[in-house]
Amino acid sequence: MTARNIARFWEWGRKIICVGRNYAEHAKELRNAVPSEPVLFLKPPSAYVKEGSPILVPRYCSSLHHEVELGVVIGKAGTAIPQSSAMEHIAGYALCLDMTARDIQDECKSKGLPWTLAKAFDTSCPVSEFIPKERLPDPANVTLWLKVNDVERQNGSTSQMIFSIPYLISYISEVISLEEGDLILTGTPKGVSAVQEHDELQAGIDGIVTMTFQIDKTW
Numbered sequence: 001m002t003a004r005n006i007a008r009f010w011e012w013g014r015k016i017i018c019v020g021r022n023y024a025e026h027a028k029e030l031r032n033a034v035p036s037e038p039v040l041f042l043k044p045p046s047a048y049v050k051e052g053s054p055i056l057v058p059r060y061c062s063s064l065h066h067e068v069e070l071g072v073v074i075g076k077a078g079t080a081i082p083q084s085s086a087m088e089h090i091a092g093y094a095l096c097l098d099m100t101a102r103d104i105q106d107e108c109k110s111k112g113l114p115w116t117l118a119k120a121f122d123t124s125c126p127v128s129e130f131i132p133k134e135r136l137p138d139p140a141n142v143t144l145w146l147k148v149n150d151v152e153r154q155n156g157s158t159s160q161m162i163f164s165i166p167y168l169i170s171y172i173s174e175v176i177s178l179e180e181g182d183l184i185l186t187g188t189p190k191g192v193s194a195v196q197e198h199d200e201l202q203a204g205i206d207g208i209v210t211m212t213f214q215i216d217k218t219w
């Protein structure tokens, strides 16, 4: 059997664990309370999409939002990982989008229902190429940006995160064991907005990675 390559983590079929409301300014722009503990939800591996394939608007959604986020790719499995050794479990990073059917999420929130339809649909997790951890020595201080049709919508630093990457790895792994190839989406800075069919999304971390996706209709 050939060894699997972590640089193609999206092909492994592992978990995508997402952190919500990890930037105070984003929590406020959606009139959510700033959390005292991480808000977690999941996406299935079928959510992955790579450059060259479109992001699809689910047929039931009339307000699809972009959320640019730093993704952490797990390289070493663990349960109840202490914060002090959390960084040793990271293989690298990816720039990610947490595509969100905002109208459906609002409806789910008002009815007290889970966010699955809003967050876990096919193509809801566009990802960049893998960034080995040596290329991002200070993940707690990188600027993420996103443009829609060349107009900047999001620009925020990971230094604004409420919960740090070691804290998140420790917190998540107390509840959900982390495996090699898992991806953690660490939350989005402010500036989320709606996109339409034919829009072009560009996102990047200066000097490290950029990625481009088109929006298309599902049906």
Ligand SMILES: CC(=O)CC(=O)C(=O)O
Pocket (backbone or CB within 6 Å): 018, 019, 020, 021, 022, 023, 026, 030, 032, 067, 098, 100, 186, 187, 188
């Ligand atoms: C309100 C949200 O959709 C939470 C989320 O995903 C975030 O990144 O914050």
Ligand SMILES: [Mg+2]
Pocket (backbone or CB within 6 Å): 018, 019, 020, 067, 069, 098, 185, 187, 188
């Ligand atoms: Mg998000």
